Amino acid sequence: MINNLLVITDQEDSNTFALEKACSIAAPFDARITVVSCISSSDAGNNEASLAEARHQLQSTVEAIFNKTDTTTLVLVTDDISSTLTQECRSRQIDLVVKTGHRSERLFYTPLDWQLIRHLPCPVLIATEKKWIGRSKVIATVDIGDDNPIQSQLNQDVLQWANQWAKVNDDTLAVSYIIPVSEVLNDMDIIDANRVENRRKPQLTQDMLALTTKLNIENPDICIEAGDPHKEIPSLASKKKADLVVLGSVGRTGLKGLLVGNTAEQVLKNMHTDVLIVRAKPQ
Numbered sequence: 001m002i003n004n005l006l007v008i009t010d011q012e013d014s015n016t017f018a019l020e021k022a023c024s025i026a027a028p029f030d031a032r033i034t035v036v037s038c039i040s041s042s043d044a045g046n047n048e049a050s051l052a053e054a055r056h057q058l059q060s061t062v063e064a065i066f067n068k069t070d071t072t073t074l075v076l077v078t079d080d081i082s083s084t085l086t087q088e089c090r091s092r093q094i095d096l097v098v099k100t101g102h103r104s105e106r107l108f109y110t111p112l113d114w115q116l117i118r119h120l121p122c123p124v125l126i127a128t129e130k131k132w133i134g135r136s137k138v139i140a141t142v143d144i145g146d147d148n149p150i151q152s153q154l155n156q157d158v159l160q161w162a163n164q165w166a167k168v169n170d171d172t173l174a175v176s177y178i179i180p181v182s183e184v185l186n187d188m189d190i191i192d193a194n195r196v197e198n199r200r201k202p203q204l205t206q207d208m209l210a211l212t213t214k215l216n217i218e219n220p221d222i223c224i225e226a227g228d229p230h231k232e233i234p235s236l237a238s239k240k241k242a243d244l245v246v247l248g249s250v251g252r253t254g255l256k257g258l259l260v261g262n263t264a265e266q267v268l269k270n271m272h273t274d275v276l277i278v279r280a281k282p283q
Contacts, residue, residue, distance in 0.1 A: 139246065142158055175220045234272070
């Protein structure tokens with residue numbers, strides 16, 4: 001259930017994908033919507049006229065799309081967007097954040113998308129310019145190869161979000177697990193991904209059926225494949241022509257996050273479909 005939804009806009013970017021998709025998401029739930037634009041203190045300065053113009057511009061854009069008088073608009077002056085939005089989400093009890101994705105391949109630069117995925121206390125939808133076609137496919141990706149309690153709870157959260165999304169939008173649900181196999185080792189014939197898949201698929205399919213049955217998910221399309229998850233998940237989304245992929249994230253930060261990263265963050269580099277990232281709950 002989505003009661004409060006927050007949309008992040010970039011006033012230097014003219015696209016309105018995030019706003020348009022947030023409008024579609026909010027409608028079935030009659031959710032309250034807050035639209036936020038952030039500007040730096042150097043841009044804001046002491047110029048009240050510029051700040052007033054930014055507020056007017058944001059309000060005009062929102063009114064043209066939402067047609068809702070109760071939509072809240074905020075222009076926030078901040079030099080730490082991630083921390084500021086985290087506070088806003090907590091104070092407003094936000095259930096979902098929607099924003100347009102901006103990605104970078106640079107190793108030592110953490111894009112705002114990644115910061116939000118790691119720190120926001122609610123799921124984040126990274127929206128692309130791809131339009132939703134309706135009656136499409138939603139793919140939930142879980143890790144049933146890890147019986148850690150945190151991962152087990154994250155799997156359930158991912159599946160519940162994906163199942164709710166599919167029901168509300170009359171989509172079909174696919175539930176996937178990619179058996180991790182190094183692409184390098186596979187290419188060198190040290191490990192055969194097909195043999196790994198054939199050996200493990202029967203038991204993993206039964207495990208997936210048990211999990212989906214436990215959560216009252218009916219007739220899911222179960223997809224078990226072996227390979228590099230960073231590439232196989234985007235490939236699966238393309239093959240299934242999915243409107244949305246739902247991923248779990250453990251939210252690593254600091255040096256561990258830099259060197260190891262999250263599967264969700266790595267997948268974003270190759271994904272051309274909207275991605276909903278659900279963070280693991282702290283234990």
